[in-house]
Amino acid sequence: MSLTQKEQAFWARVKALAQNNLGQASYDFFIEPAKLLEITDHNAKIYLDNNMHRDFWKKQEDLIKTAGFEIFGAEISFSLYSADDINLADYENADKLAETSEVRETSQFITSELKNGLNHKYTFQNFVQGEGNRMTLGAAIAVANDPGGMYNPLFIYGGPGLGKTHLMNAIGNEILNDKPDARIKYVSSENFVNDYVQSSRKNQMQEFTDQYRTLDLLLLDDIQFFAKKEGTINEFFQTFNTLHDKGAQIVISSDRPPNELNEFEERLKSRFSWGLTTDITAPNYEDRMAILLNKVDEIALKVPSETLSYIAGRIDSNVRDLEGALKNLKFYANTYHIDTIDIDTAAKALSNLESTKITQDKDISSQKIQEEVANFYKISVADMVSKKRPKEIAYPRQIAMYLIREITGKSLPAIGKEFGGRDHTTVIYAHKQISDKMKTDTNLQKEMDTIKSHLK
């Protein structure tokens, strides 16, 4: 009697799971010498070369069930046999077959599937909650607690560096903690495309589908890169359907919401909205402070809170840039042997970072900036560009001059003209006043944030 290919795959899977979940000594002692004799009526007959191993094997129901569902899509029970019960010679091929190259390949393939691609560094515990990510964090935790439940698929979108990848990995790591056997795969859409292309080139599409369509959790990052890759989109569509039908959890991230994935077919976009779609937005000033406070320990430097607040004021783009700023500080401090980072040191250390500069945007007009600043400080644009000098008007005027210079990059005389024909020295003075104040005044930093957000 010989084992069928599926039986061999099942046994290879049982062994791979055991190798991952049990210590090496237990594996070598109890698992390795055991043999699968056959599977009949969803029952696996397992031969033990030592009757004393029975108690250990009786506790391995999870291994058998997991492998059973993966390979046969059904519940497989098991019975244990030893030399007292049967004559192994009747099943003589079982042993040999376990060594065929085919099985070794299957086994290797299945073992390699276990490379889940997760980054263990990213957890819920080290993710800082803030205004911009609260809802998505809540959804991610809910998914980790109940994979395949209400939020399936979970579609997360948002700009770069805001924590999408971090949260996807945190979901995977959390589920893996609870269920070490769970079949999880984190993959960037770029790697999914590569996998697909390689597999179809090598005529290994069966392996590809076996790998992806048997998962419990698929985490697919940056799906927008699928655009125009029709074969891959189609394959993903089939994978999505299979996984969703069997209640496996799917989490997708993108830089835009499903309805803006223009090159995707409607049938796929509509599936993305079956579960929950949630976004992450850039952290506000308080959130940036919380993130910096959280991460500053990692660079082992003394950074007083006024310096952190200076950084939070200067870098309003995303968390990756905040991390980049801390790395720059560390490098600067090491180079110049500084152990306490005051604001001036931070300003020097960060002066070359793109993210500390207000992004220039020539499409934003001076008028728009004047209007937004006037609006924010509740004065009129007419007063702003007039010769009036009370503080309530002069201060917003300086802010508007500063922002116009930073955002539009216009020349100082040109800016002077836009404020009722003022001299360029007035603009220089205004710019200096405000940039000095920005270093220490957290209120001003927040106000700038709000005004800039209205300009976008």
Ligand SMILES: Nc1ncnc2c1ncn2[C@@H]1O[C@H](COP(=O)(O)OP(=O)(O)OP(=O)(O)O)[C@@H](O)[C@H]1O
């Ligand atoms: N709320 C947060 N708390 C702690 N760290 C965070 C947070 N948000 C992001 N990060 C960190 O910022 C870095 C960038 O985050 P991540 O790679 O998850 O961004 P992303 O949204 O996936 O970006 P992209 O779209 O460019 O891939 C990572 O090191 C991540 O750990």
